[in-house]
Amino acid sequence: MADIVIDRVVKEFGPFRALQEISLTVNDGEFVALLGPSGCGKTTLLRIIAGLETQTSGRIVIGGQDVSNLAPRKRGLAMVFQNYAIFPHMSVFENVAFGLRMQKAAQAEVKRKVERAAALLHIEGYLDRYPAKLSGGQRQRVAVARALAVEPAVLLMDEPLSNLDALLRLEMRTELKAVLRQAGTTTIYVTHDQTEAMGLADRIAVMYGGKIDQIGSPLEIYATPATRFVGGFIGAPPMNFIKVRCHGGTARIGDATLPCPSTVTDLELGLRGEDASLSANGSGIPFDVRVVEPMGSHLLLTGSIDGQLARIVAPPVAKVNPGVRVGLNVDPARVTWIDSATGRAVARA
Ligand SMILES: Nc1ncnc2c1ncn2[C@@H]1O[C@H](COP(=O)(O)OP(=O)(O)OP(=O)(O)O)[C@@H](O)[C@H]1O
Numbered sequence: 001m002a003d004i005v006i007d008r009v010v011k012e013f014g015p016f017r018a019l020q021e022i023s024l025t026v027n028d029g030e031f032v033a034l035l036g037p038s039g040c041g042k043t044t045l046l047r048i049i050a051g052l053e054t055q056t057s058g059r060i061v062i063g064g065q066d067v068s069n070l071a072p073r074k075r076g077l078a079m080v081f082q083n084y085a086i087f088p089h090m091s092v093f094e095n096v097a098f099g100l101r102m103q104k105a106a107q108a109e110v111k112r113k114v115e116r117a118a119a120l121l122h123i124e125g126y127l128d129r130y131p132a133k134l135s136g137g138q139r140q141r142v143a144v145a146r147a148l149a150v151e152p153a154v155l156l157m158d159e160p161l162s163n164l165d166a167l168l169r170l171e172m173r174t175e176l177k178a179v180l181r182q183a184g185t186t187t188i189y190v191t192h193d194q195t196e197a198m199g200l201a202d203r204i205a206v207m208y209g210g211k212i213d214q215i216g217s218p219l220e221i222y223a224t225p226a227t228r229f230v231g232g233f234i235g236a237p238p239m240n241f242i243k244v245r246c247h248g249g250t251a252r253i254g255d256a257t258l259p260c261p262s263t264v265t266d267l268e269l270g271l272r273g274e275d276a277s278l279s280a281n282g283s284g285i286p287f288d289v290r291v292v293e294p295m296g297s298h299l300l301l302t303g304s305i306d307g308q309l310a311r312i313v314a315p316p317v318a319k320v321n322p323g324v325r326v327g328l329n330v331d332p333a334r335v336t337w338i339d340s341a342t343g344r345a346v347a348r349a
Contacts, residue, residue, distance in 0.1 A: 009058030036207035270336030
């Protein structure tokens, strides 16, 4: 078993509390993404799991063993960090072979595993080169290949694809997902890119201000965000938040009404741009269109609902012009209600 238990981990840098009692269990073979904006504490948490940083309090347990006070190399994990350290005096082959050499693997096995990892990362053509003759993206792939070559039970990665161009990034993402799933590697992956987290992870932990705001499958996080922050961070375009007042279980927007949770009066209607559709006769929630952007697969409409900014996704062939008012149909079951005062989602009535 190679499950990872993060148990009430706190990290303080002097008076600044970078992590506020984080608890999270990553199951054996699971892929969990730590997702959040710059400064939310994801790298700090990963470094604590790796043993590169010491927690102020709390424990890290890997495969049933408390590793909180163990040196990084005794924790039985492989890691790829943003500032990937590959050895300049070693060829790409020897860089990828490094972990296997440490394990005193036989030469034939080293060769086989290096070639396999190199093929996966598309660096098989550079095995004889030295890092100085590689681009940033190629070096990054060497670092990933080196981590994968040892076939680790636990793999920690911090933005390992950040130096790749968009197309290669997408390709590597797919490859990485396939290979880690096949190998059953328990993986924690830090990223600030929500599409990457959605595409790769079994579960996503969305972090904000040193805390986990929500943990769940990509679909759960997308469909039922626990906070305004999560709704606004996940999805493109981000979720719209329209301030409304809820009286007797009904919110009124223009001539339209929506059932709302009657426990709170000051609410925000959290509406995904793709969960609204243009009504045929202008009925529904009034939406004043300001800009129409044809994106190919869809139209992105930017405008306002009740004077508040909103972005709506429409079919690519929809006939909509800037400056017009259209009506939106919204399925009440697909909206999120946020308590304006707390920023937290309110259960539907
Ligand atoms: N050694 C340190 N000393 C003091 N403060 C630190 C130290 N390392 C990190 N911090 C602070 O802790 C917070 C979390 O930093 P961390 O690097 O974990 O964020 P992050 O979410 O990984 O961001 P990024 O995506 O920019 O790397 C930040 O406010 C950062 O300034």
